[in-house]
Structures are given as structure tokens and as C-alpha cells.
Amino acid sequence: MHAKKLEDMTNISPLPPTNTGLVTAETVTSWIEKYLRAWETNDRDDIAALFTEDAEYHERPFDTEWIGREDIIQGWRGRWEWQQGGWTFESTISGIHDRTAVITGLGHYTELGDFDNVWTVTFDELGRCTRFEMVNTERP
Numbered sequence: 001m002h003a004k005k006l007e008d009m010t011n012i013s014p015l016p017p018t019n020t021g022l023v024t025a026e027t028v029t030s031w032i033e034k035y036l037r038a039w040e041t042n043d044r045d046d047i048a049a050l051f052t053e054d055a056e057y058h059e060r061p062f063d064t065e066w067i068g069r070e071d072i073i074q075g076w077r078g079r080w081e082w083q084q085g086g087w088t089f090e091s092t093i094s095g096i097h098d099r100t101a102v103i104t105g106l107g108h109y110t111e112l113g114d115f116d117n118v119w120t121v122t123f124d125e126l127g128r129c130t131r132f133e134m135v136n137t138e139r140p
Contacts, residue, residue, distance in 0.1 A: 021099070021125050028093050028101040031127060036089060042080045047073045052128045059134045085111035091119075099123045107136075114139040 031050065038046035048069055051057070057066040057075065066075040091105035103119040115136050122131040 023096055023099050023101055023123050023127075025093055025096065027123065027127050028096065028103065028121070031121070031123070031129070032091055032103065038076070039083070039087075039089075042077055042083075044073055044077070047076050050129055051132075052124055052130050055128070055130050055132070057132045059136055062136065064134075083109070085109065089117075091117075094118075099125075112138075 034046070035050055038050060051069045051072050053069050054067075055069055055072060057072045058064060064075065066072045087107060087109045089105055089107045091103050094102040094104050096102075100120060100122045103117075103121065105117040105119070107115045107117055109115070115138050117137075118135045120131075120133040121129055124130050
């Protein structure tokens, strides 16, 4: 486990800020890699580093509404058990406008099946997520 406390995370930038304050493909790719690492580790600090203190995490059609970093951490960690059967995720950046990126992906869970994902992710000036919206559609 990391030595830093959650309170210390507010001054840490998980991604390099851009000169213009706008999100780049490099910023988004790095954030996705860190998201997948956090999904693998379920580590509180890995999850916390992705999101601002007041971030929102919304997932459809499952009515997931996690508001605030602490709520996101708790909700995320609550899914740990069903991840244990194994999973993979492939993604593509579909578009970027200002500080918002659209990411499409395919998640495969050994326990649950295949899911098409569309993520809309808005970032702050430090590359942390302020709002995460996912449409998660199970494949037949």
C-alpha cells in the first residue's frame, strides 16, 4: 500500500498538465492506463489519484451515482469480488473537446460476459477526472 494518506492526494497530479489547459490524447491515454491499474489493484490511493475531491461517477443503465471522491472509492472497491474471475478491457479515444474525452471500449469479465462501454470523461487542469459518465451495455 502507498505511504501517502488520502488527505495528501489533493496536491498530487496523476497526469502532466497541458500548457493550454486542454486535454490531449496523451493525457487521456495516461488516465486510462491509471484507471486500469486502479481496477487491477483496487488500491484506495490508485483510485483517489484519478478523481477530484468533488468528482461525479455515473453509470447507466445500472443507476450508479457516486458523488465525491470518497463515495467513488467506496463504490469502486465494493465491486472487487466479481472482478476476481478475470477481466480485460480494450479502448479507443473517440474524440476530445476542450477538457472532455469520449472513450469507447469493450470490457470482458470472465464472471459476467462482454460489455460495450462509452465513457465521457471531463478533466480538471491537472488531468484528474471531475465527471465520469459511462454507458455500459451487455452484449447478448
